[in-house]
Structure formats: C-alpha cells, structure tokens
Amino acid sequence: MKVGVLTGGGDCPGLNAVIRAAVRKGSFHYDDEFVGFLEGWRGVMEDHIVPLNLDAVAGILPRGGTILRTSRTNPAKQPDGLDTCIATLKRHNIDALIAIGGDDTLSVARKLHEKGTKVVGVPKTIDNDLAGTDYTFGFDTAVNIATEAIDRLHTTAEAHNRVIVVEVMGRDAGWIALHSGVAGGADVILLPEQPFDIEKVSETIRQRHGRGRYFSIVVIAEGAKFATADPRQGELVTQAKGKDEFGHVRLGGIGNALANEIEKKTGYETRAVVLGHIQRGGSPSAFDRMLATRYGLKAIDMVHQGEFGSMAALRGNSLIAIPLAEALSKNRTVTPEMIAVAEGILAPIETPEHVK
Numbered sequence: 001m002k003v004g005v006l007t008g009g010g011d012c013p014g015l016n017a018v019i020r021a022a023v024r025k026g027s028f029h030y031d032d033e034f035v036g037f038l039e040g041w042r043g044v045m046e047d048h049i050v051p052l053n054l055d056a057v058a059g060i061l062p063r064g065g066t067i068l069r070t071s072r073t074n075p076a077k078q079p080d081g082l083d084t085c086i087a088t089l090k091r092h093n094i095d096a097l098i099a100i101g102g103d104d105t106l107s108v109a110r111k112l113h114e115k116g117t118k119v120v121g122v123p124k125t126i127d128n129d130l131a132g133t134d135y136t137f138g139f140d141t142a143v144n145i146a147t148e149a150i151d152r153l154h155t156t157a158e159a160h161n162r163v164i165v166v167e168v169m170g171r172d173a174g175w176i177a178l179h180s181g182v183a184g185g186a187d188v189i190l191l192p193e194q195p196f197d198i199e200k201v202s203e204t205i206r207q208r209h210g211r212g213r214y215f216s217i218v219v220i221a222e223g224a225k226f227a228t229a230d231p232r233q234g235e236l237v238t239q240a241k242g243k244d245e246f247g248h249v250r251l252g253g254i255g256n257a258l259a260n261e262i263e264k265k266t267g268y269e270t271r272a273v274v275l276g277h278i279q280r281g282g283s284p285s286a287f288d289r290m291l292a293t294r295y296g297l298k299a300i301d302m303v304h305q306g307e308f309g310s311m312a313a314l315r316g317n318s319l320i321a322i323p324l325a326e327a328l329s330k331n332r333t334v335t336p337e338m339i340a341v342a343e344g345i346l347a348p349i350e351t352p353e354h355v356k
C-alpha cells in the first residue's frame with residue numbers, strides 16, 4: 001500500500017518515534033511505501049510531500065519535534081479545503097493516511113473519513129486530555145521536565161524565603177499540573193477543572209508559613225481560572241487577542257497574575273516561572289519512546305486491517321482501535337480519583353477567618 005503520514009497541532013516528544021515505528025513495520029512486514037506530508041494538513045492542502053523510507057527514519061527515535069514539521073492549519077476552515085486534501089491524496093495514489101495529532105488534527109481526519117478517505121488517527125498531546133485513551137505520548141516527558149523544574153525551584157525558593165508560582169501547560173485539563181505538582185511536592189496545585197479562590201490560596205500559604213515553612217511552591221495549569229461569583233465559571237488569562245484556525249485563544253499569564261495577587265495579599269515575596277514550550281521540546285522519555293513506538297505499530301496494523309475512521313488508543317496496557325467519534329466526543333479532564341490524590345497529600349485550601 002502507499003501510505004501518507006502527517007503530524008499536526010502542537011509538537012510533542014515522541015512524534016518521530018511514531019513515524020519511525022509505522023514506517024519500519026510497514027516496510028519490513030507489509031511491503032508498504034510511505035510518503036510524508038509536511039506541516040500537518042497544510043502539506044496536504046498545498047501538496048508538500050516528501051518520501052518517507054527506512055533511511056528517512058534512521059536515527060530519529062530520540063529526537064524531539066517532528067521530521068515532518070507541523071502546523072495548526074484547518075482545511076475545514078478554507079473554502080473547498082477538505083476537497084483539496086482529497087484531490088492531493090488521489091493525485092499521489094495514497095491508499096491510506098495516518099494522521100498523528102490532537103483533537104483538532106483528528107477532527108479533520110474524521111471529516112475526511114466521512115467523505116470517504118481511508119484514515120487512521122494516532123493521539124498526540126502533552127496535555128493528555130484526549131478521550132478514549134489512558135495516556136497520550138509526550139505527557140510523560142512533559143511531566144518529567146516540569147517535575148525537574150519544580151525540584152530546582154524548591155531550592156531557590158527555600159534559600160530566599162519566597163513563594164514561587166510555576167505555570168505549566170494544560171489548556172482544558174490539569175494532568176501536567178497534577179502529576180508534576182504531586183511528584184514535585186508542590187504546596188498548592190491549581191487546575192483548569194476547579195476555578196480557585198485567591199483568598200483561600202493566600203490563606204493556605206499564610207498558614208504554611210505560620211507552621212514555620214518560609215517558602216512555598218504553587219503549581220498552576222495555564223488554563224486555571226480565578227473563581228468568579230459563579231463557582232463553576234472563571235476567568236481565563238490569555239496572551240493575545242484572536243484565535244487560531246481551530247478557535248483556540250493563546251493562553252498564558254495566569255502564573256504572573258497569581259504571583260502578583262499572592263504577594264499583594266500575603267506580603268511574601270513571590271516570583272512566577274512560566275515553563276511554556278520547554279515542556280514540549282527535546283528528547284522523549286523512555287516511557288514515551290516505547291508508547292509512541294507501540295502507537296506507530298498499531299496505526300500501520302489498523303491500516304492493513306481496514307480499521308479506518310478509528311484512532312489507536314491505550315487501554316490499560318493494550319492498544320486498541322476506537323472510533324474517532326469517541327475520541328473527539330469530549331475532553332478527558334482530571335478525574336475525581338486523581339484530584340483526591342492531590343487533596344490527600346496537600347494541606348487543605350482553607351477559608352480565611354475574615355470571609356467565614
């Protein structure tokens with residue numbers, strides 16, 4: 001078969017390992033020919049194609065980024081964009097397409113499948129928020145990077161009697177904040193799932209310092225929100241006006257906003273550190289290399305078993321094919337069970353006396 005591969009959306013450690021595994025198994029075991037589309041759906045729209053053979057994937061297992069590069073191009077937003085993609089695939093006699101991406105990239109895969117394209121999806125996001133799969137590759141690497149940063153910030157926070165707020169990625173789900181916060185021994189962990197009350201956060205820090213600990217580490221997801229009058233809602237802090245082609249605003253800045261408020265309310269010297277794209281860069285962890293390899297192998301098997309319109313998903317320790325529709329049905333937010341882990345280990349976020 002002639003198989004096309006693309007990577008779309010934000011990059012993620014392990015993308016190259018998926019590409020390599022699919023190409024190696026396809027070449028060795030199925031006698032497939034591969035081509036890569038450059039920069040996600042943009043490459044399919046604009047017909048940017050490269051050969052993807054065993055030589056092209058040699059040595060890429062430990063490399064971050066993606067040899068196919070990526071973009072947030074959304075063909076469904078362009079007039080005739082989906083038909084343009086279908087025409088490109090026909091022109092190159094592509095029998096099947098492997099789309100590696102998050103919910104945005106896979107939503108395009110689903111639309112193309114509904115128009116008859118033979119496509120399978122591989123879930124990718126460091127945020128770990130795709131429904132239907134227990135873990136996405138890249139998440140483990142991001143958590144390791146964030147945890148190491150928190151360890152380092154501990155020593156400098158302690159030396160200076162400071163509060164340090166660490167902003168990590170996580171648009172709709174606080175998986176990175178929760179895992180790195182617990183693994184890094186943070187004192188407060190704030191997630192997009194639960195808008196937070198600044199008075200309570202400040203009081204928790206005051207009480208900790210009252211117990212003789214003169215520094216604190218607060219881990220906050222970029223999508224966390226200050227609570228408003230309606231406790232289920234909250235205000236997102238964004239960097240720029242305008243949205244990308246999939247309708248997302250650019251998040252970032254909640255860490256600084258929170259640090260300013262904590263300093264104002266407690267009087268403790270406070271700094272903010274935004275980890276940002278450091279979490280997405282560099283070499284994947286061994287766990288992610290293994291997981292990404294398994295996803296790549298599963299994707300090429302799905303192509304040969306005709307499981308189109310499906311996504312490879314990790315359930316327990318098995319890889320299975322699930323409908324793209326199921327994966328795209330909702331975001332996989334942090335579960336109550338995992339929130340209980342953080343709540344179990346942390347001092348409760350107290351209601352201050354003056355608002356009781």
Ligand code: F6P
Binds near residue numbers: 126127169280
């Ligand atoms: O891929 C998901 C993500 O890492 C989000 O956590 C973050 O909000 C976004 O990507 C950042 O994207 P960009 O690379 O476009 O700044």
